[in-house]
Amino acid sequence: xxxxxxxxxxxxKGYIASDDLAMAIHIALTLERPLLVEGAAGVGKxxxxxxxxxxxxxxxxxLQCYEGLDASHAxxxxxxxxxxxxxxxxxxxxxxxxxxxxxxFSEEFLLQRPLLRAIRQNTPPVLLIDEIxxxxxxxxxxxxxxxxxFQITVPExxxxxxxxxxxxxxxxxxxxxxxxxxxxxxxxxxxxYPDPQAELxxxxxxxxxxxxxxxxxxxxxxxxxxKEELEKPPGVAEMLDFAAALAGLGLNDLTRDPVxxxxxxxxxxxxxxxxxxxxxxxxxxxxxxxx
Amino acid sequence: xxxxxxxxARDSGPAARVAGFLAHLRAHGLRLGVAETETALRALLVIxxxxxxxxxxxxxxxxxxxxxxxxRFDQLFDSYWRNGGRVRQKVVASAPKAAPKHTRTSREQSGxxxxxRGEIDSPxxxxxxxxxxxxxxxxxxxxxxxxxxxxxxRELVSPQDIxxxxxxxxxxxxxxxxxxxxxxKAASKGDQIDFxxxxxxxxxxxxxxxxxxxxxxxARPVRLVTLCDVSGSMTVYARVFLSFLAGLLRAxxxxxxxxxxxxxxxxxxxxxDPDPLxxxxxxxxxxxxFGGGSKIGAALDQFSKSAAKKYVNGRxxxxxxxxGYDTDPPALxxxxxxxxxxxxxxxxxxxxxKGWKDYAPVAAGMAAALPFLDLFAAANTLxxxxxxxxxxxxx
Numbered sequence: 001x002x003x004x005x006x007x008x009x010x011x012x013k014g015y016i017a018s019d020d021l022a023m024a025i026h027i028a029l030t031l032e033r034p035l036l037v038e039g040a041a042g043v044g045k046x047x048x049x050x051x052x053x054x055x056x057x058x059x060x061x062x063l064q065c066y067e068g069l070d071a072s073h074a075x076x077x078x079x080x081x082x083x084x085x086x087x088x089x090x091x092x093x094x095x096x097x098x099x100x101x102x103x104x105f106s107e108e109f110l111l112q113r114p115l116l117r118a119i120r121q122n123t124p125p126v127l128l129i130d131e132i133x134x135x136x137x138x139x140x141x142x143x144x145x146x147x148x149x150f151q152i153t154v155p156e157x158x159x160x161x162x163x164x165x166x167x168x169x170x171x172x173x174x175x176x177x178x179x180x181x182x183x184x185x186x187x188x189x190x191x192x193y194p195d196p197q198a199e200l201x202x203x204x205x206x207x208x209x210x211x212x213x214x215x216x217x218x219x220x221x222x223x224x225x226x227k228e229e230l231e232k233p234p235g236v237a238e239m240l241d242f243a244a245a246l247a248g249l250g251l252n253d254l255t256r257d258p259v260x261x262x263x264x265x266x267x268x269x270x271x272x273x274x275x276x277x278x279x280x281x282x283x284x285x286x287x288x289x290x291x
Numbered sequence: 292x293x294x295x296x297x298x299x300a301r302d303s304g305p306a307a308r309v310a311g312f313l314a315h316l317r318a319h320g321l322r323l324g325v326a327e328t329e330t331a332l333r334a335l336l337v338i339x340x341x342x343x344x345x346x347x348x349x350x351x352x353x354x355x356x357x358x359x360x361x362x363r364f365d366q367l368f369d370s371y372w373r374n375g376g377r378v379r380q381k382v383v384a385s386a387p388k389a390a391p392k393h394t395r396t397s398r399e400q401s402g403x404x405x406x407x408r409g410e411i412d413s414p415x416x417x418x419x420x421x422x423x424x425x426x427x428x429x430x431x432x433x434x435x436x437x438x439x440x441x442x443x444x445r446e447l448v449s450p451q452d453i454x455x456x457x458x459x460x461x462x463x464x465x466x467x468x469x470x471x472x473x474x475x476k477a478a479s480k481g482d483q484i485d486f487x488x489x490x491x492x493x494x495x496x497x498x499x500x501x502x503x504x505x506x507x508x509x510a511r512p513v514r515l516v517t518l519c520d521v522s523g524s525m526t527v528y529a530r531v532f533l534s535f536l537a538g539l540l541r542a543x544x545x546x547x548x549x550x551x552x553x554x555x556x557x558x559x560x561x562x563x564d565p566d567p568l569x570x571x572x573x574x575x576x577x578x579x580x581f582g583g584g585s586k587i588g589a590a591l592d593q594f595s596k597s598a599a600k601k602y603v604n605g606r607x608x609x610x611x612x613x614x615g616y617d618t619d620p621p622a623l624x625x626x627x628x629x630x631x632x633x634x635x636x637x638x639x640x641x642x643x644x645k646g647w648k649d650y651a652p653v654a655a656g657m658a659a660a661l662p663f664l665d666l667f668a669a670a671n672t673l674x675x676x677x678x679x680x681x682x683x684x685x686x
Contacts, residue, residue, distance in 0.1 A: 003338065003345070020361075023338075023345070024352035030337040031330065038358055070479055080496045138479075180322055183356040187330075190361040231600060 002026070014205045015044070015051040016198050024189035025052070034147050034168035036132075036183065039191035042235015044202075045171040049128035052167060059125040061166070063114040065135035071142060075152055076116045079109050105156040115143075116152055119162035127166040132182075133175040140182055147185055194236065196223055202236060207243050217254045217287070218243050224286045225268065228278065234268040241267040254287040261287060296374045305340075306332060313354065315371045321360050327353060343372070456538030459677040463539070466680045471508045481505030515539065515546040516602050516636075518594065520613030522552045522585030528643045528671065532612050535676055537562050537570065547602050550574075551590035552583045557598070587656060588619030591627035605635030608683070612641050612670065615657030624656050628663040638663055639683070641670035 001009075003026035010017050010025075017025070021037075025048070028035035037045045053060035063074055083104040090100040112120065118127040132140065146152060150162035170186060172178060194202060200219045203210060210218070222242065226233045234242070245264045246254075254261060262280050269275050278286075298308060313328045334349045347368050355361040477485060488504040517539065519532050536548045540562045550556045561573035591611075603609060609631055617624060632638060640660060644650050646669035652658055661667065666683070670676050 003348075019344075019348055020351060023348035027334045027337065027349055027352050031333055033330070068477070068479075080501050084497050084499065180356070184322070184324060184327065187352045188355050188357070188361070189352060190355070190358045229596065 009055055010051055011201075011205065013051045013054050015047060016194065016201045016205060017048075018191070018194070018198065021048075021189045021191055024187050028169075028187040029167060031187070032165050034170060034186045036170045036172065036178075036186035036188050037191055038172050038174065038188070040193065040233070040235065041173055042237045043191045043193055044236050045173070045191055046128065046130055049126050049169045052169070053126040056124075056126065056167070058123050059121065060128060061114050061118045061125050062128045062130060064130045065132050065139070067134055067136065069135045069139050071139075073113055074115050074139065075113050075142070075146075076154060077111045077113060078105075078156075079111050083109050107157065110154070110157070115146055116160065118166040118168075119146075119150055119152065119164075120160065121164055121166070124164040125166050127168045129168065129170045131172065131175070132170045133172040133178060137179065140179055144181055144185065147182075193226060193233070196220065199223070199236065199239065203240065203243055206240050207247065210243050210247050211252055214246065214252050214254070215243070218246065220289070221254060221286055222268065224289060225278070228282070228286075230269070230274045230277070231271050232269075232274060238268050238270075255284070258284055296372055309335065312350070312368075312371050316354055316367055319363070319367055321354060321367075322356060323354060346372075452534035454538075456534040456536075456673060456676075457541050458538070459673050460535060460539035461542035462677060463680055463683065466683050472511050473508070475506040476509050478505060478507045478509065481507035483507065511606055512545060514602070514604075514607045515543060515610060516607055517546065517548045517610045517612065518555075518591070519548065519550050520552070520585060520587060520611075521550050522583060522587075522616075524585065524614055524616050525612075525643070528612075528614075531670075531672055531676075533574070535673065549594065549598070551585075551587070551594075553586050553589075555590045555593050555598075584618055585613075585616060586619050587613055587615070587617040588621070588623030588627060591631070592623055595627045595630040599631055599634060603631060603634045603636050607634070607636040608639060609636050610639045610641060612643075614642055614644050615640075615652065615654045615660065617654070617656035619656070621655040621659035625659040625663070628660055632663050637665045639666040639668070640664045641668055641676075641679075643669070643671045645669035646671040646675065 003023050006026050006029075007017055007019075007022040010022070024035060024037075027033070035048075037048060039045055049060060049062070086104050086109070087100060090103075110116075114127070118125055129143070132143070147168060150165055151159050153159045170182075193199075196219050199222070200215060203215050203219060204212075207215075218239065222234055222239045242264060245267050246260075249260055249264065251257060251260055251264075258280050261283055265275070265278060265283060269278060309331055310328050313323050313331060317323050331350055331353045334353050335346065338345045338349050340346055347365070350368065351361060351364045355364050475481070475483065475485075477488065483506055485504045485506040489500050489502075492502055492504065493500040517536055519536055521529055521533075525532075536558070539546055540548055540559055544563075547557075547559045548562060550558050558574055562570050564570035564573055628638065642652075642657070645652075645667070652661055652667070668675075668679060668682060670679070
């Protein structure tokens with residue numbers, strides 16, 4: 001598979017990737033390296049993993065990172081309840097301590113969390129480690145071992161090697177700076193807001209029901225909205241919501257009804273300040289330019 | 292100029308060229324190791340390496356590590372492969388003054404000749420012929436000099452100054468930073484056992500406390516954001532302030548610094564460069580227009596509307612180093628400060644003039660700013676700055 005076929009395959013699944021991104025994914029897949037995707041919120045970073053798992057027809061295992069995420073939530077944990085039950089049951093049966101011990105520290109009593117689950121699959125899954133920059137630095141260090149060796153050491157059990165190598169996709173949007181060590185292990189792609197043509201293609205792929213004339217207006221409107229001084233510029237996901245809202249309301253020209261336009265802006269602008277700064281006049285001016 | 296760089300006949304093949312390209316990237320500040328060279332070569336095997344566009348995309352994915360790298364990559368790629376700038380002098384020995392940007396080694400400093408390594412538009416070329424106003428003896432520059440357009444900041448700040456300032460900054464940073472919360476929060480490496488959670492968790496294991504959750508008083512670090520005025524009237528103090536900034540950024544990795552004269556420039560990354568001399572070079576490039584007019588209002592306004600959103604929050608101290616002589620209307624400064632203040636931060640204004648006898652903040656800009664300041668103090672010398680320690684601890 002070359003990177004252009006990958007790009008067209010992804011497009012067929014409704015994901016329009018830029019050249020940079022398609023190439024980065026292609027290299028990450030062929031070299032079996034993790035892919036680190038950075039970019040503003042709402043440009044479709046998480047979507048990459050979904051499309052890839054769809055494309056490869058495999059499972060998507062997702063690990064959402066957050067502050068305080070630790071090994072027992074991300075890698076593995078012993079099933080204490082079952083172990084205790086097993087100990088009590090064994091005591092009644094008169095089983096010896098040593099036999100019980102070896103039994104309760106077997107894989108049967110191990111709860112697999114996303115990272116362990118991802119490397120113990122028969123068919124390689126897509127492992128999405130979402131918003132890695134929200135996790136602590138300690139966790140990042142854990143991750144380094146797993147991403148380079150693809151094995152996990154459980155002290156009581158020994159080292160669990162990967163049965164198959166998952167396709168690893170990490171996303172980040174700059175909550176904190178990632179370590180150089182992690183960056184160096186990954187293939188890197190920066191996803192930007194798409195240019196008008198690409199965004200139009202995305203809209204047409206995702207919402208085929210929207211008329212071309214309206215679609216063009218929507219794209220031009222959203223693109224010019226991003227140039228305004230906003231706290232949170234609308235992402236691609238917001239644009240799709242906006243289009244769906246307009247289509248749902250049966251509007252086919254942005255400039256026609258200022259009231260509806262103003263109401264549907266709720267799908268694009270998510271803070272009070274942004275709402276206040278895009279007044280009816282501003283919205284009409286942008287829509288007028290777009291038309 | 293041909294589209295493609297011509298390599299010499301002695302060149303030992305594509306692999307060596309790719310290795311050379313990575314060395315070229317390294318020289319421009321991208322952090323790449325030997326493993327990346329291997330990855331780059333392997334990546335080229337899985338694509339059609341004869342296609343320049345594909346090669347560019349592939350190498351970009353492998354070599355770029357962050358968005359800044361990715362932005363600069365195309366230019367660096369062109370300069371190496373597309374003859375955009377000459378890179379390796381041993382290949383085309385006669386190419387007239389074209390050299391990699393930002394390449395500066397300590398060899399130049401010690402005087403050994405590295406021909407062609409100089410830089411046309413950087414202050415590195417200071418000891419070349421034709422540069423008139425460069426005495427290079429580290430003297431303080433007189434304030435009569437109206438506009439030092441491309442002033443070499445190395446003249447103003449020496450590495451020794453930075454070392455001294457680093458000490459002051461570190462102490463000051465500590466004074467700001469020891470803000471531990473009173474409450475305890477769950478933490479994996481806490482100093483106390485969290486008994487409530489121990490008991491709660493033990494229920495799941497039949498009353499046996501198997502895991503011992505801990506908690507501690509979380510640190511609430513205060514982040515320093517410094518805005519330094521380098522307009523004409525501030526030139527005499529630039530030495531102190533810039534070395535202070537350099538020290539501050541080295542001592543405290545979370546702090547952030549900006550320069551303004553007629554526009555606003557972020558200098559944190561430049562000043563954090565591991566090599567202090569190179570840091571100053573990069574700073575000089577950024578501070579183009581140093582010693583020009585002062586638009587404090589406009590600069591603060593721009594800061595409050597853009598960068599403040601990212602860098603300023605309730606646990607931030609914004610330090611403004613300026614004399615308050617502004618050419619913008621005072622209302623602009625007041626509204627900008629108000630907007631900054633609204634983000635919940637503390638604002639400290641350090642004015643070198645305040646150290647003077649009988650100084651009163653009568654300049655319109657300064658008067659407008661006063662209501663928004665948490666601390667208005669003097670700062671002429673490093674000693675003044677270190678004396679701040681006790682004052683800021685009380686904020």
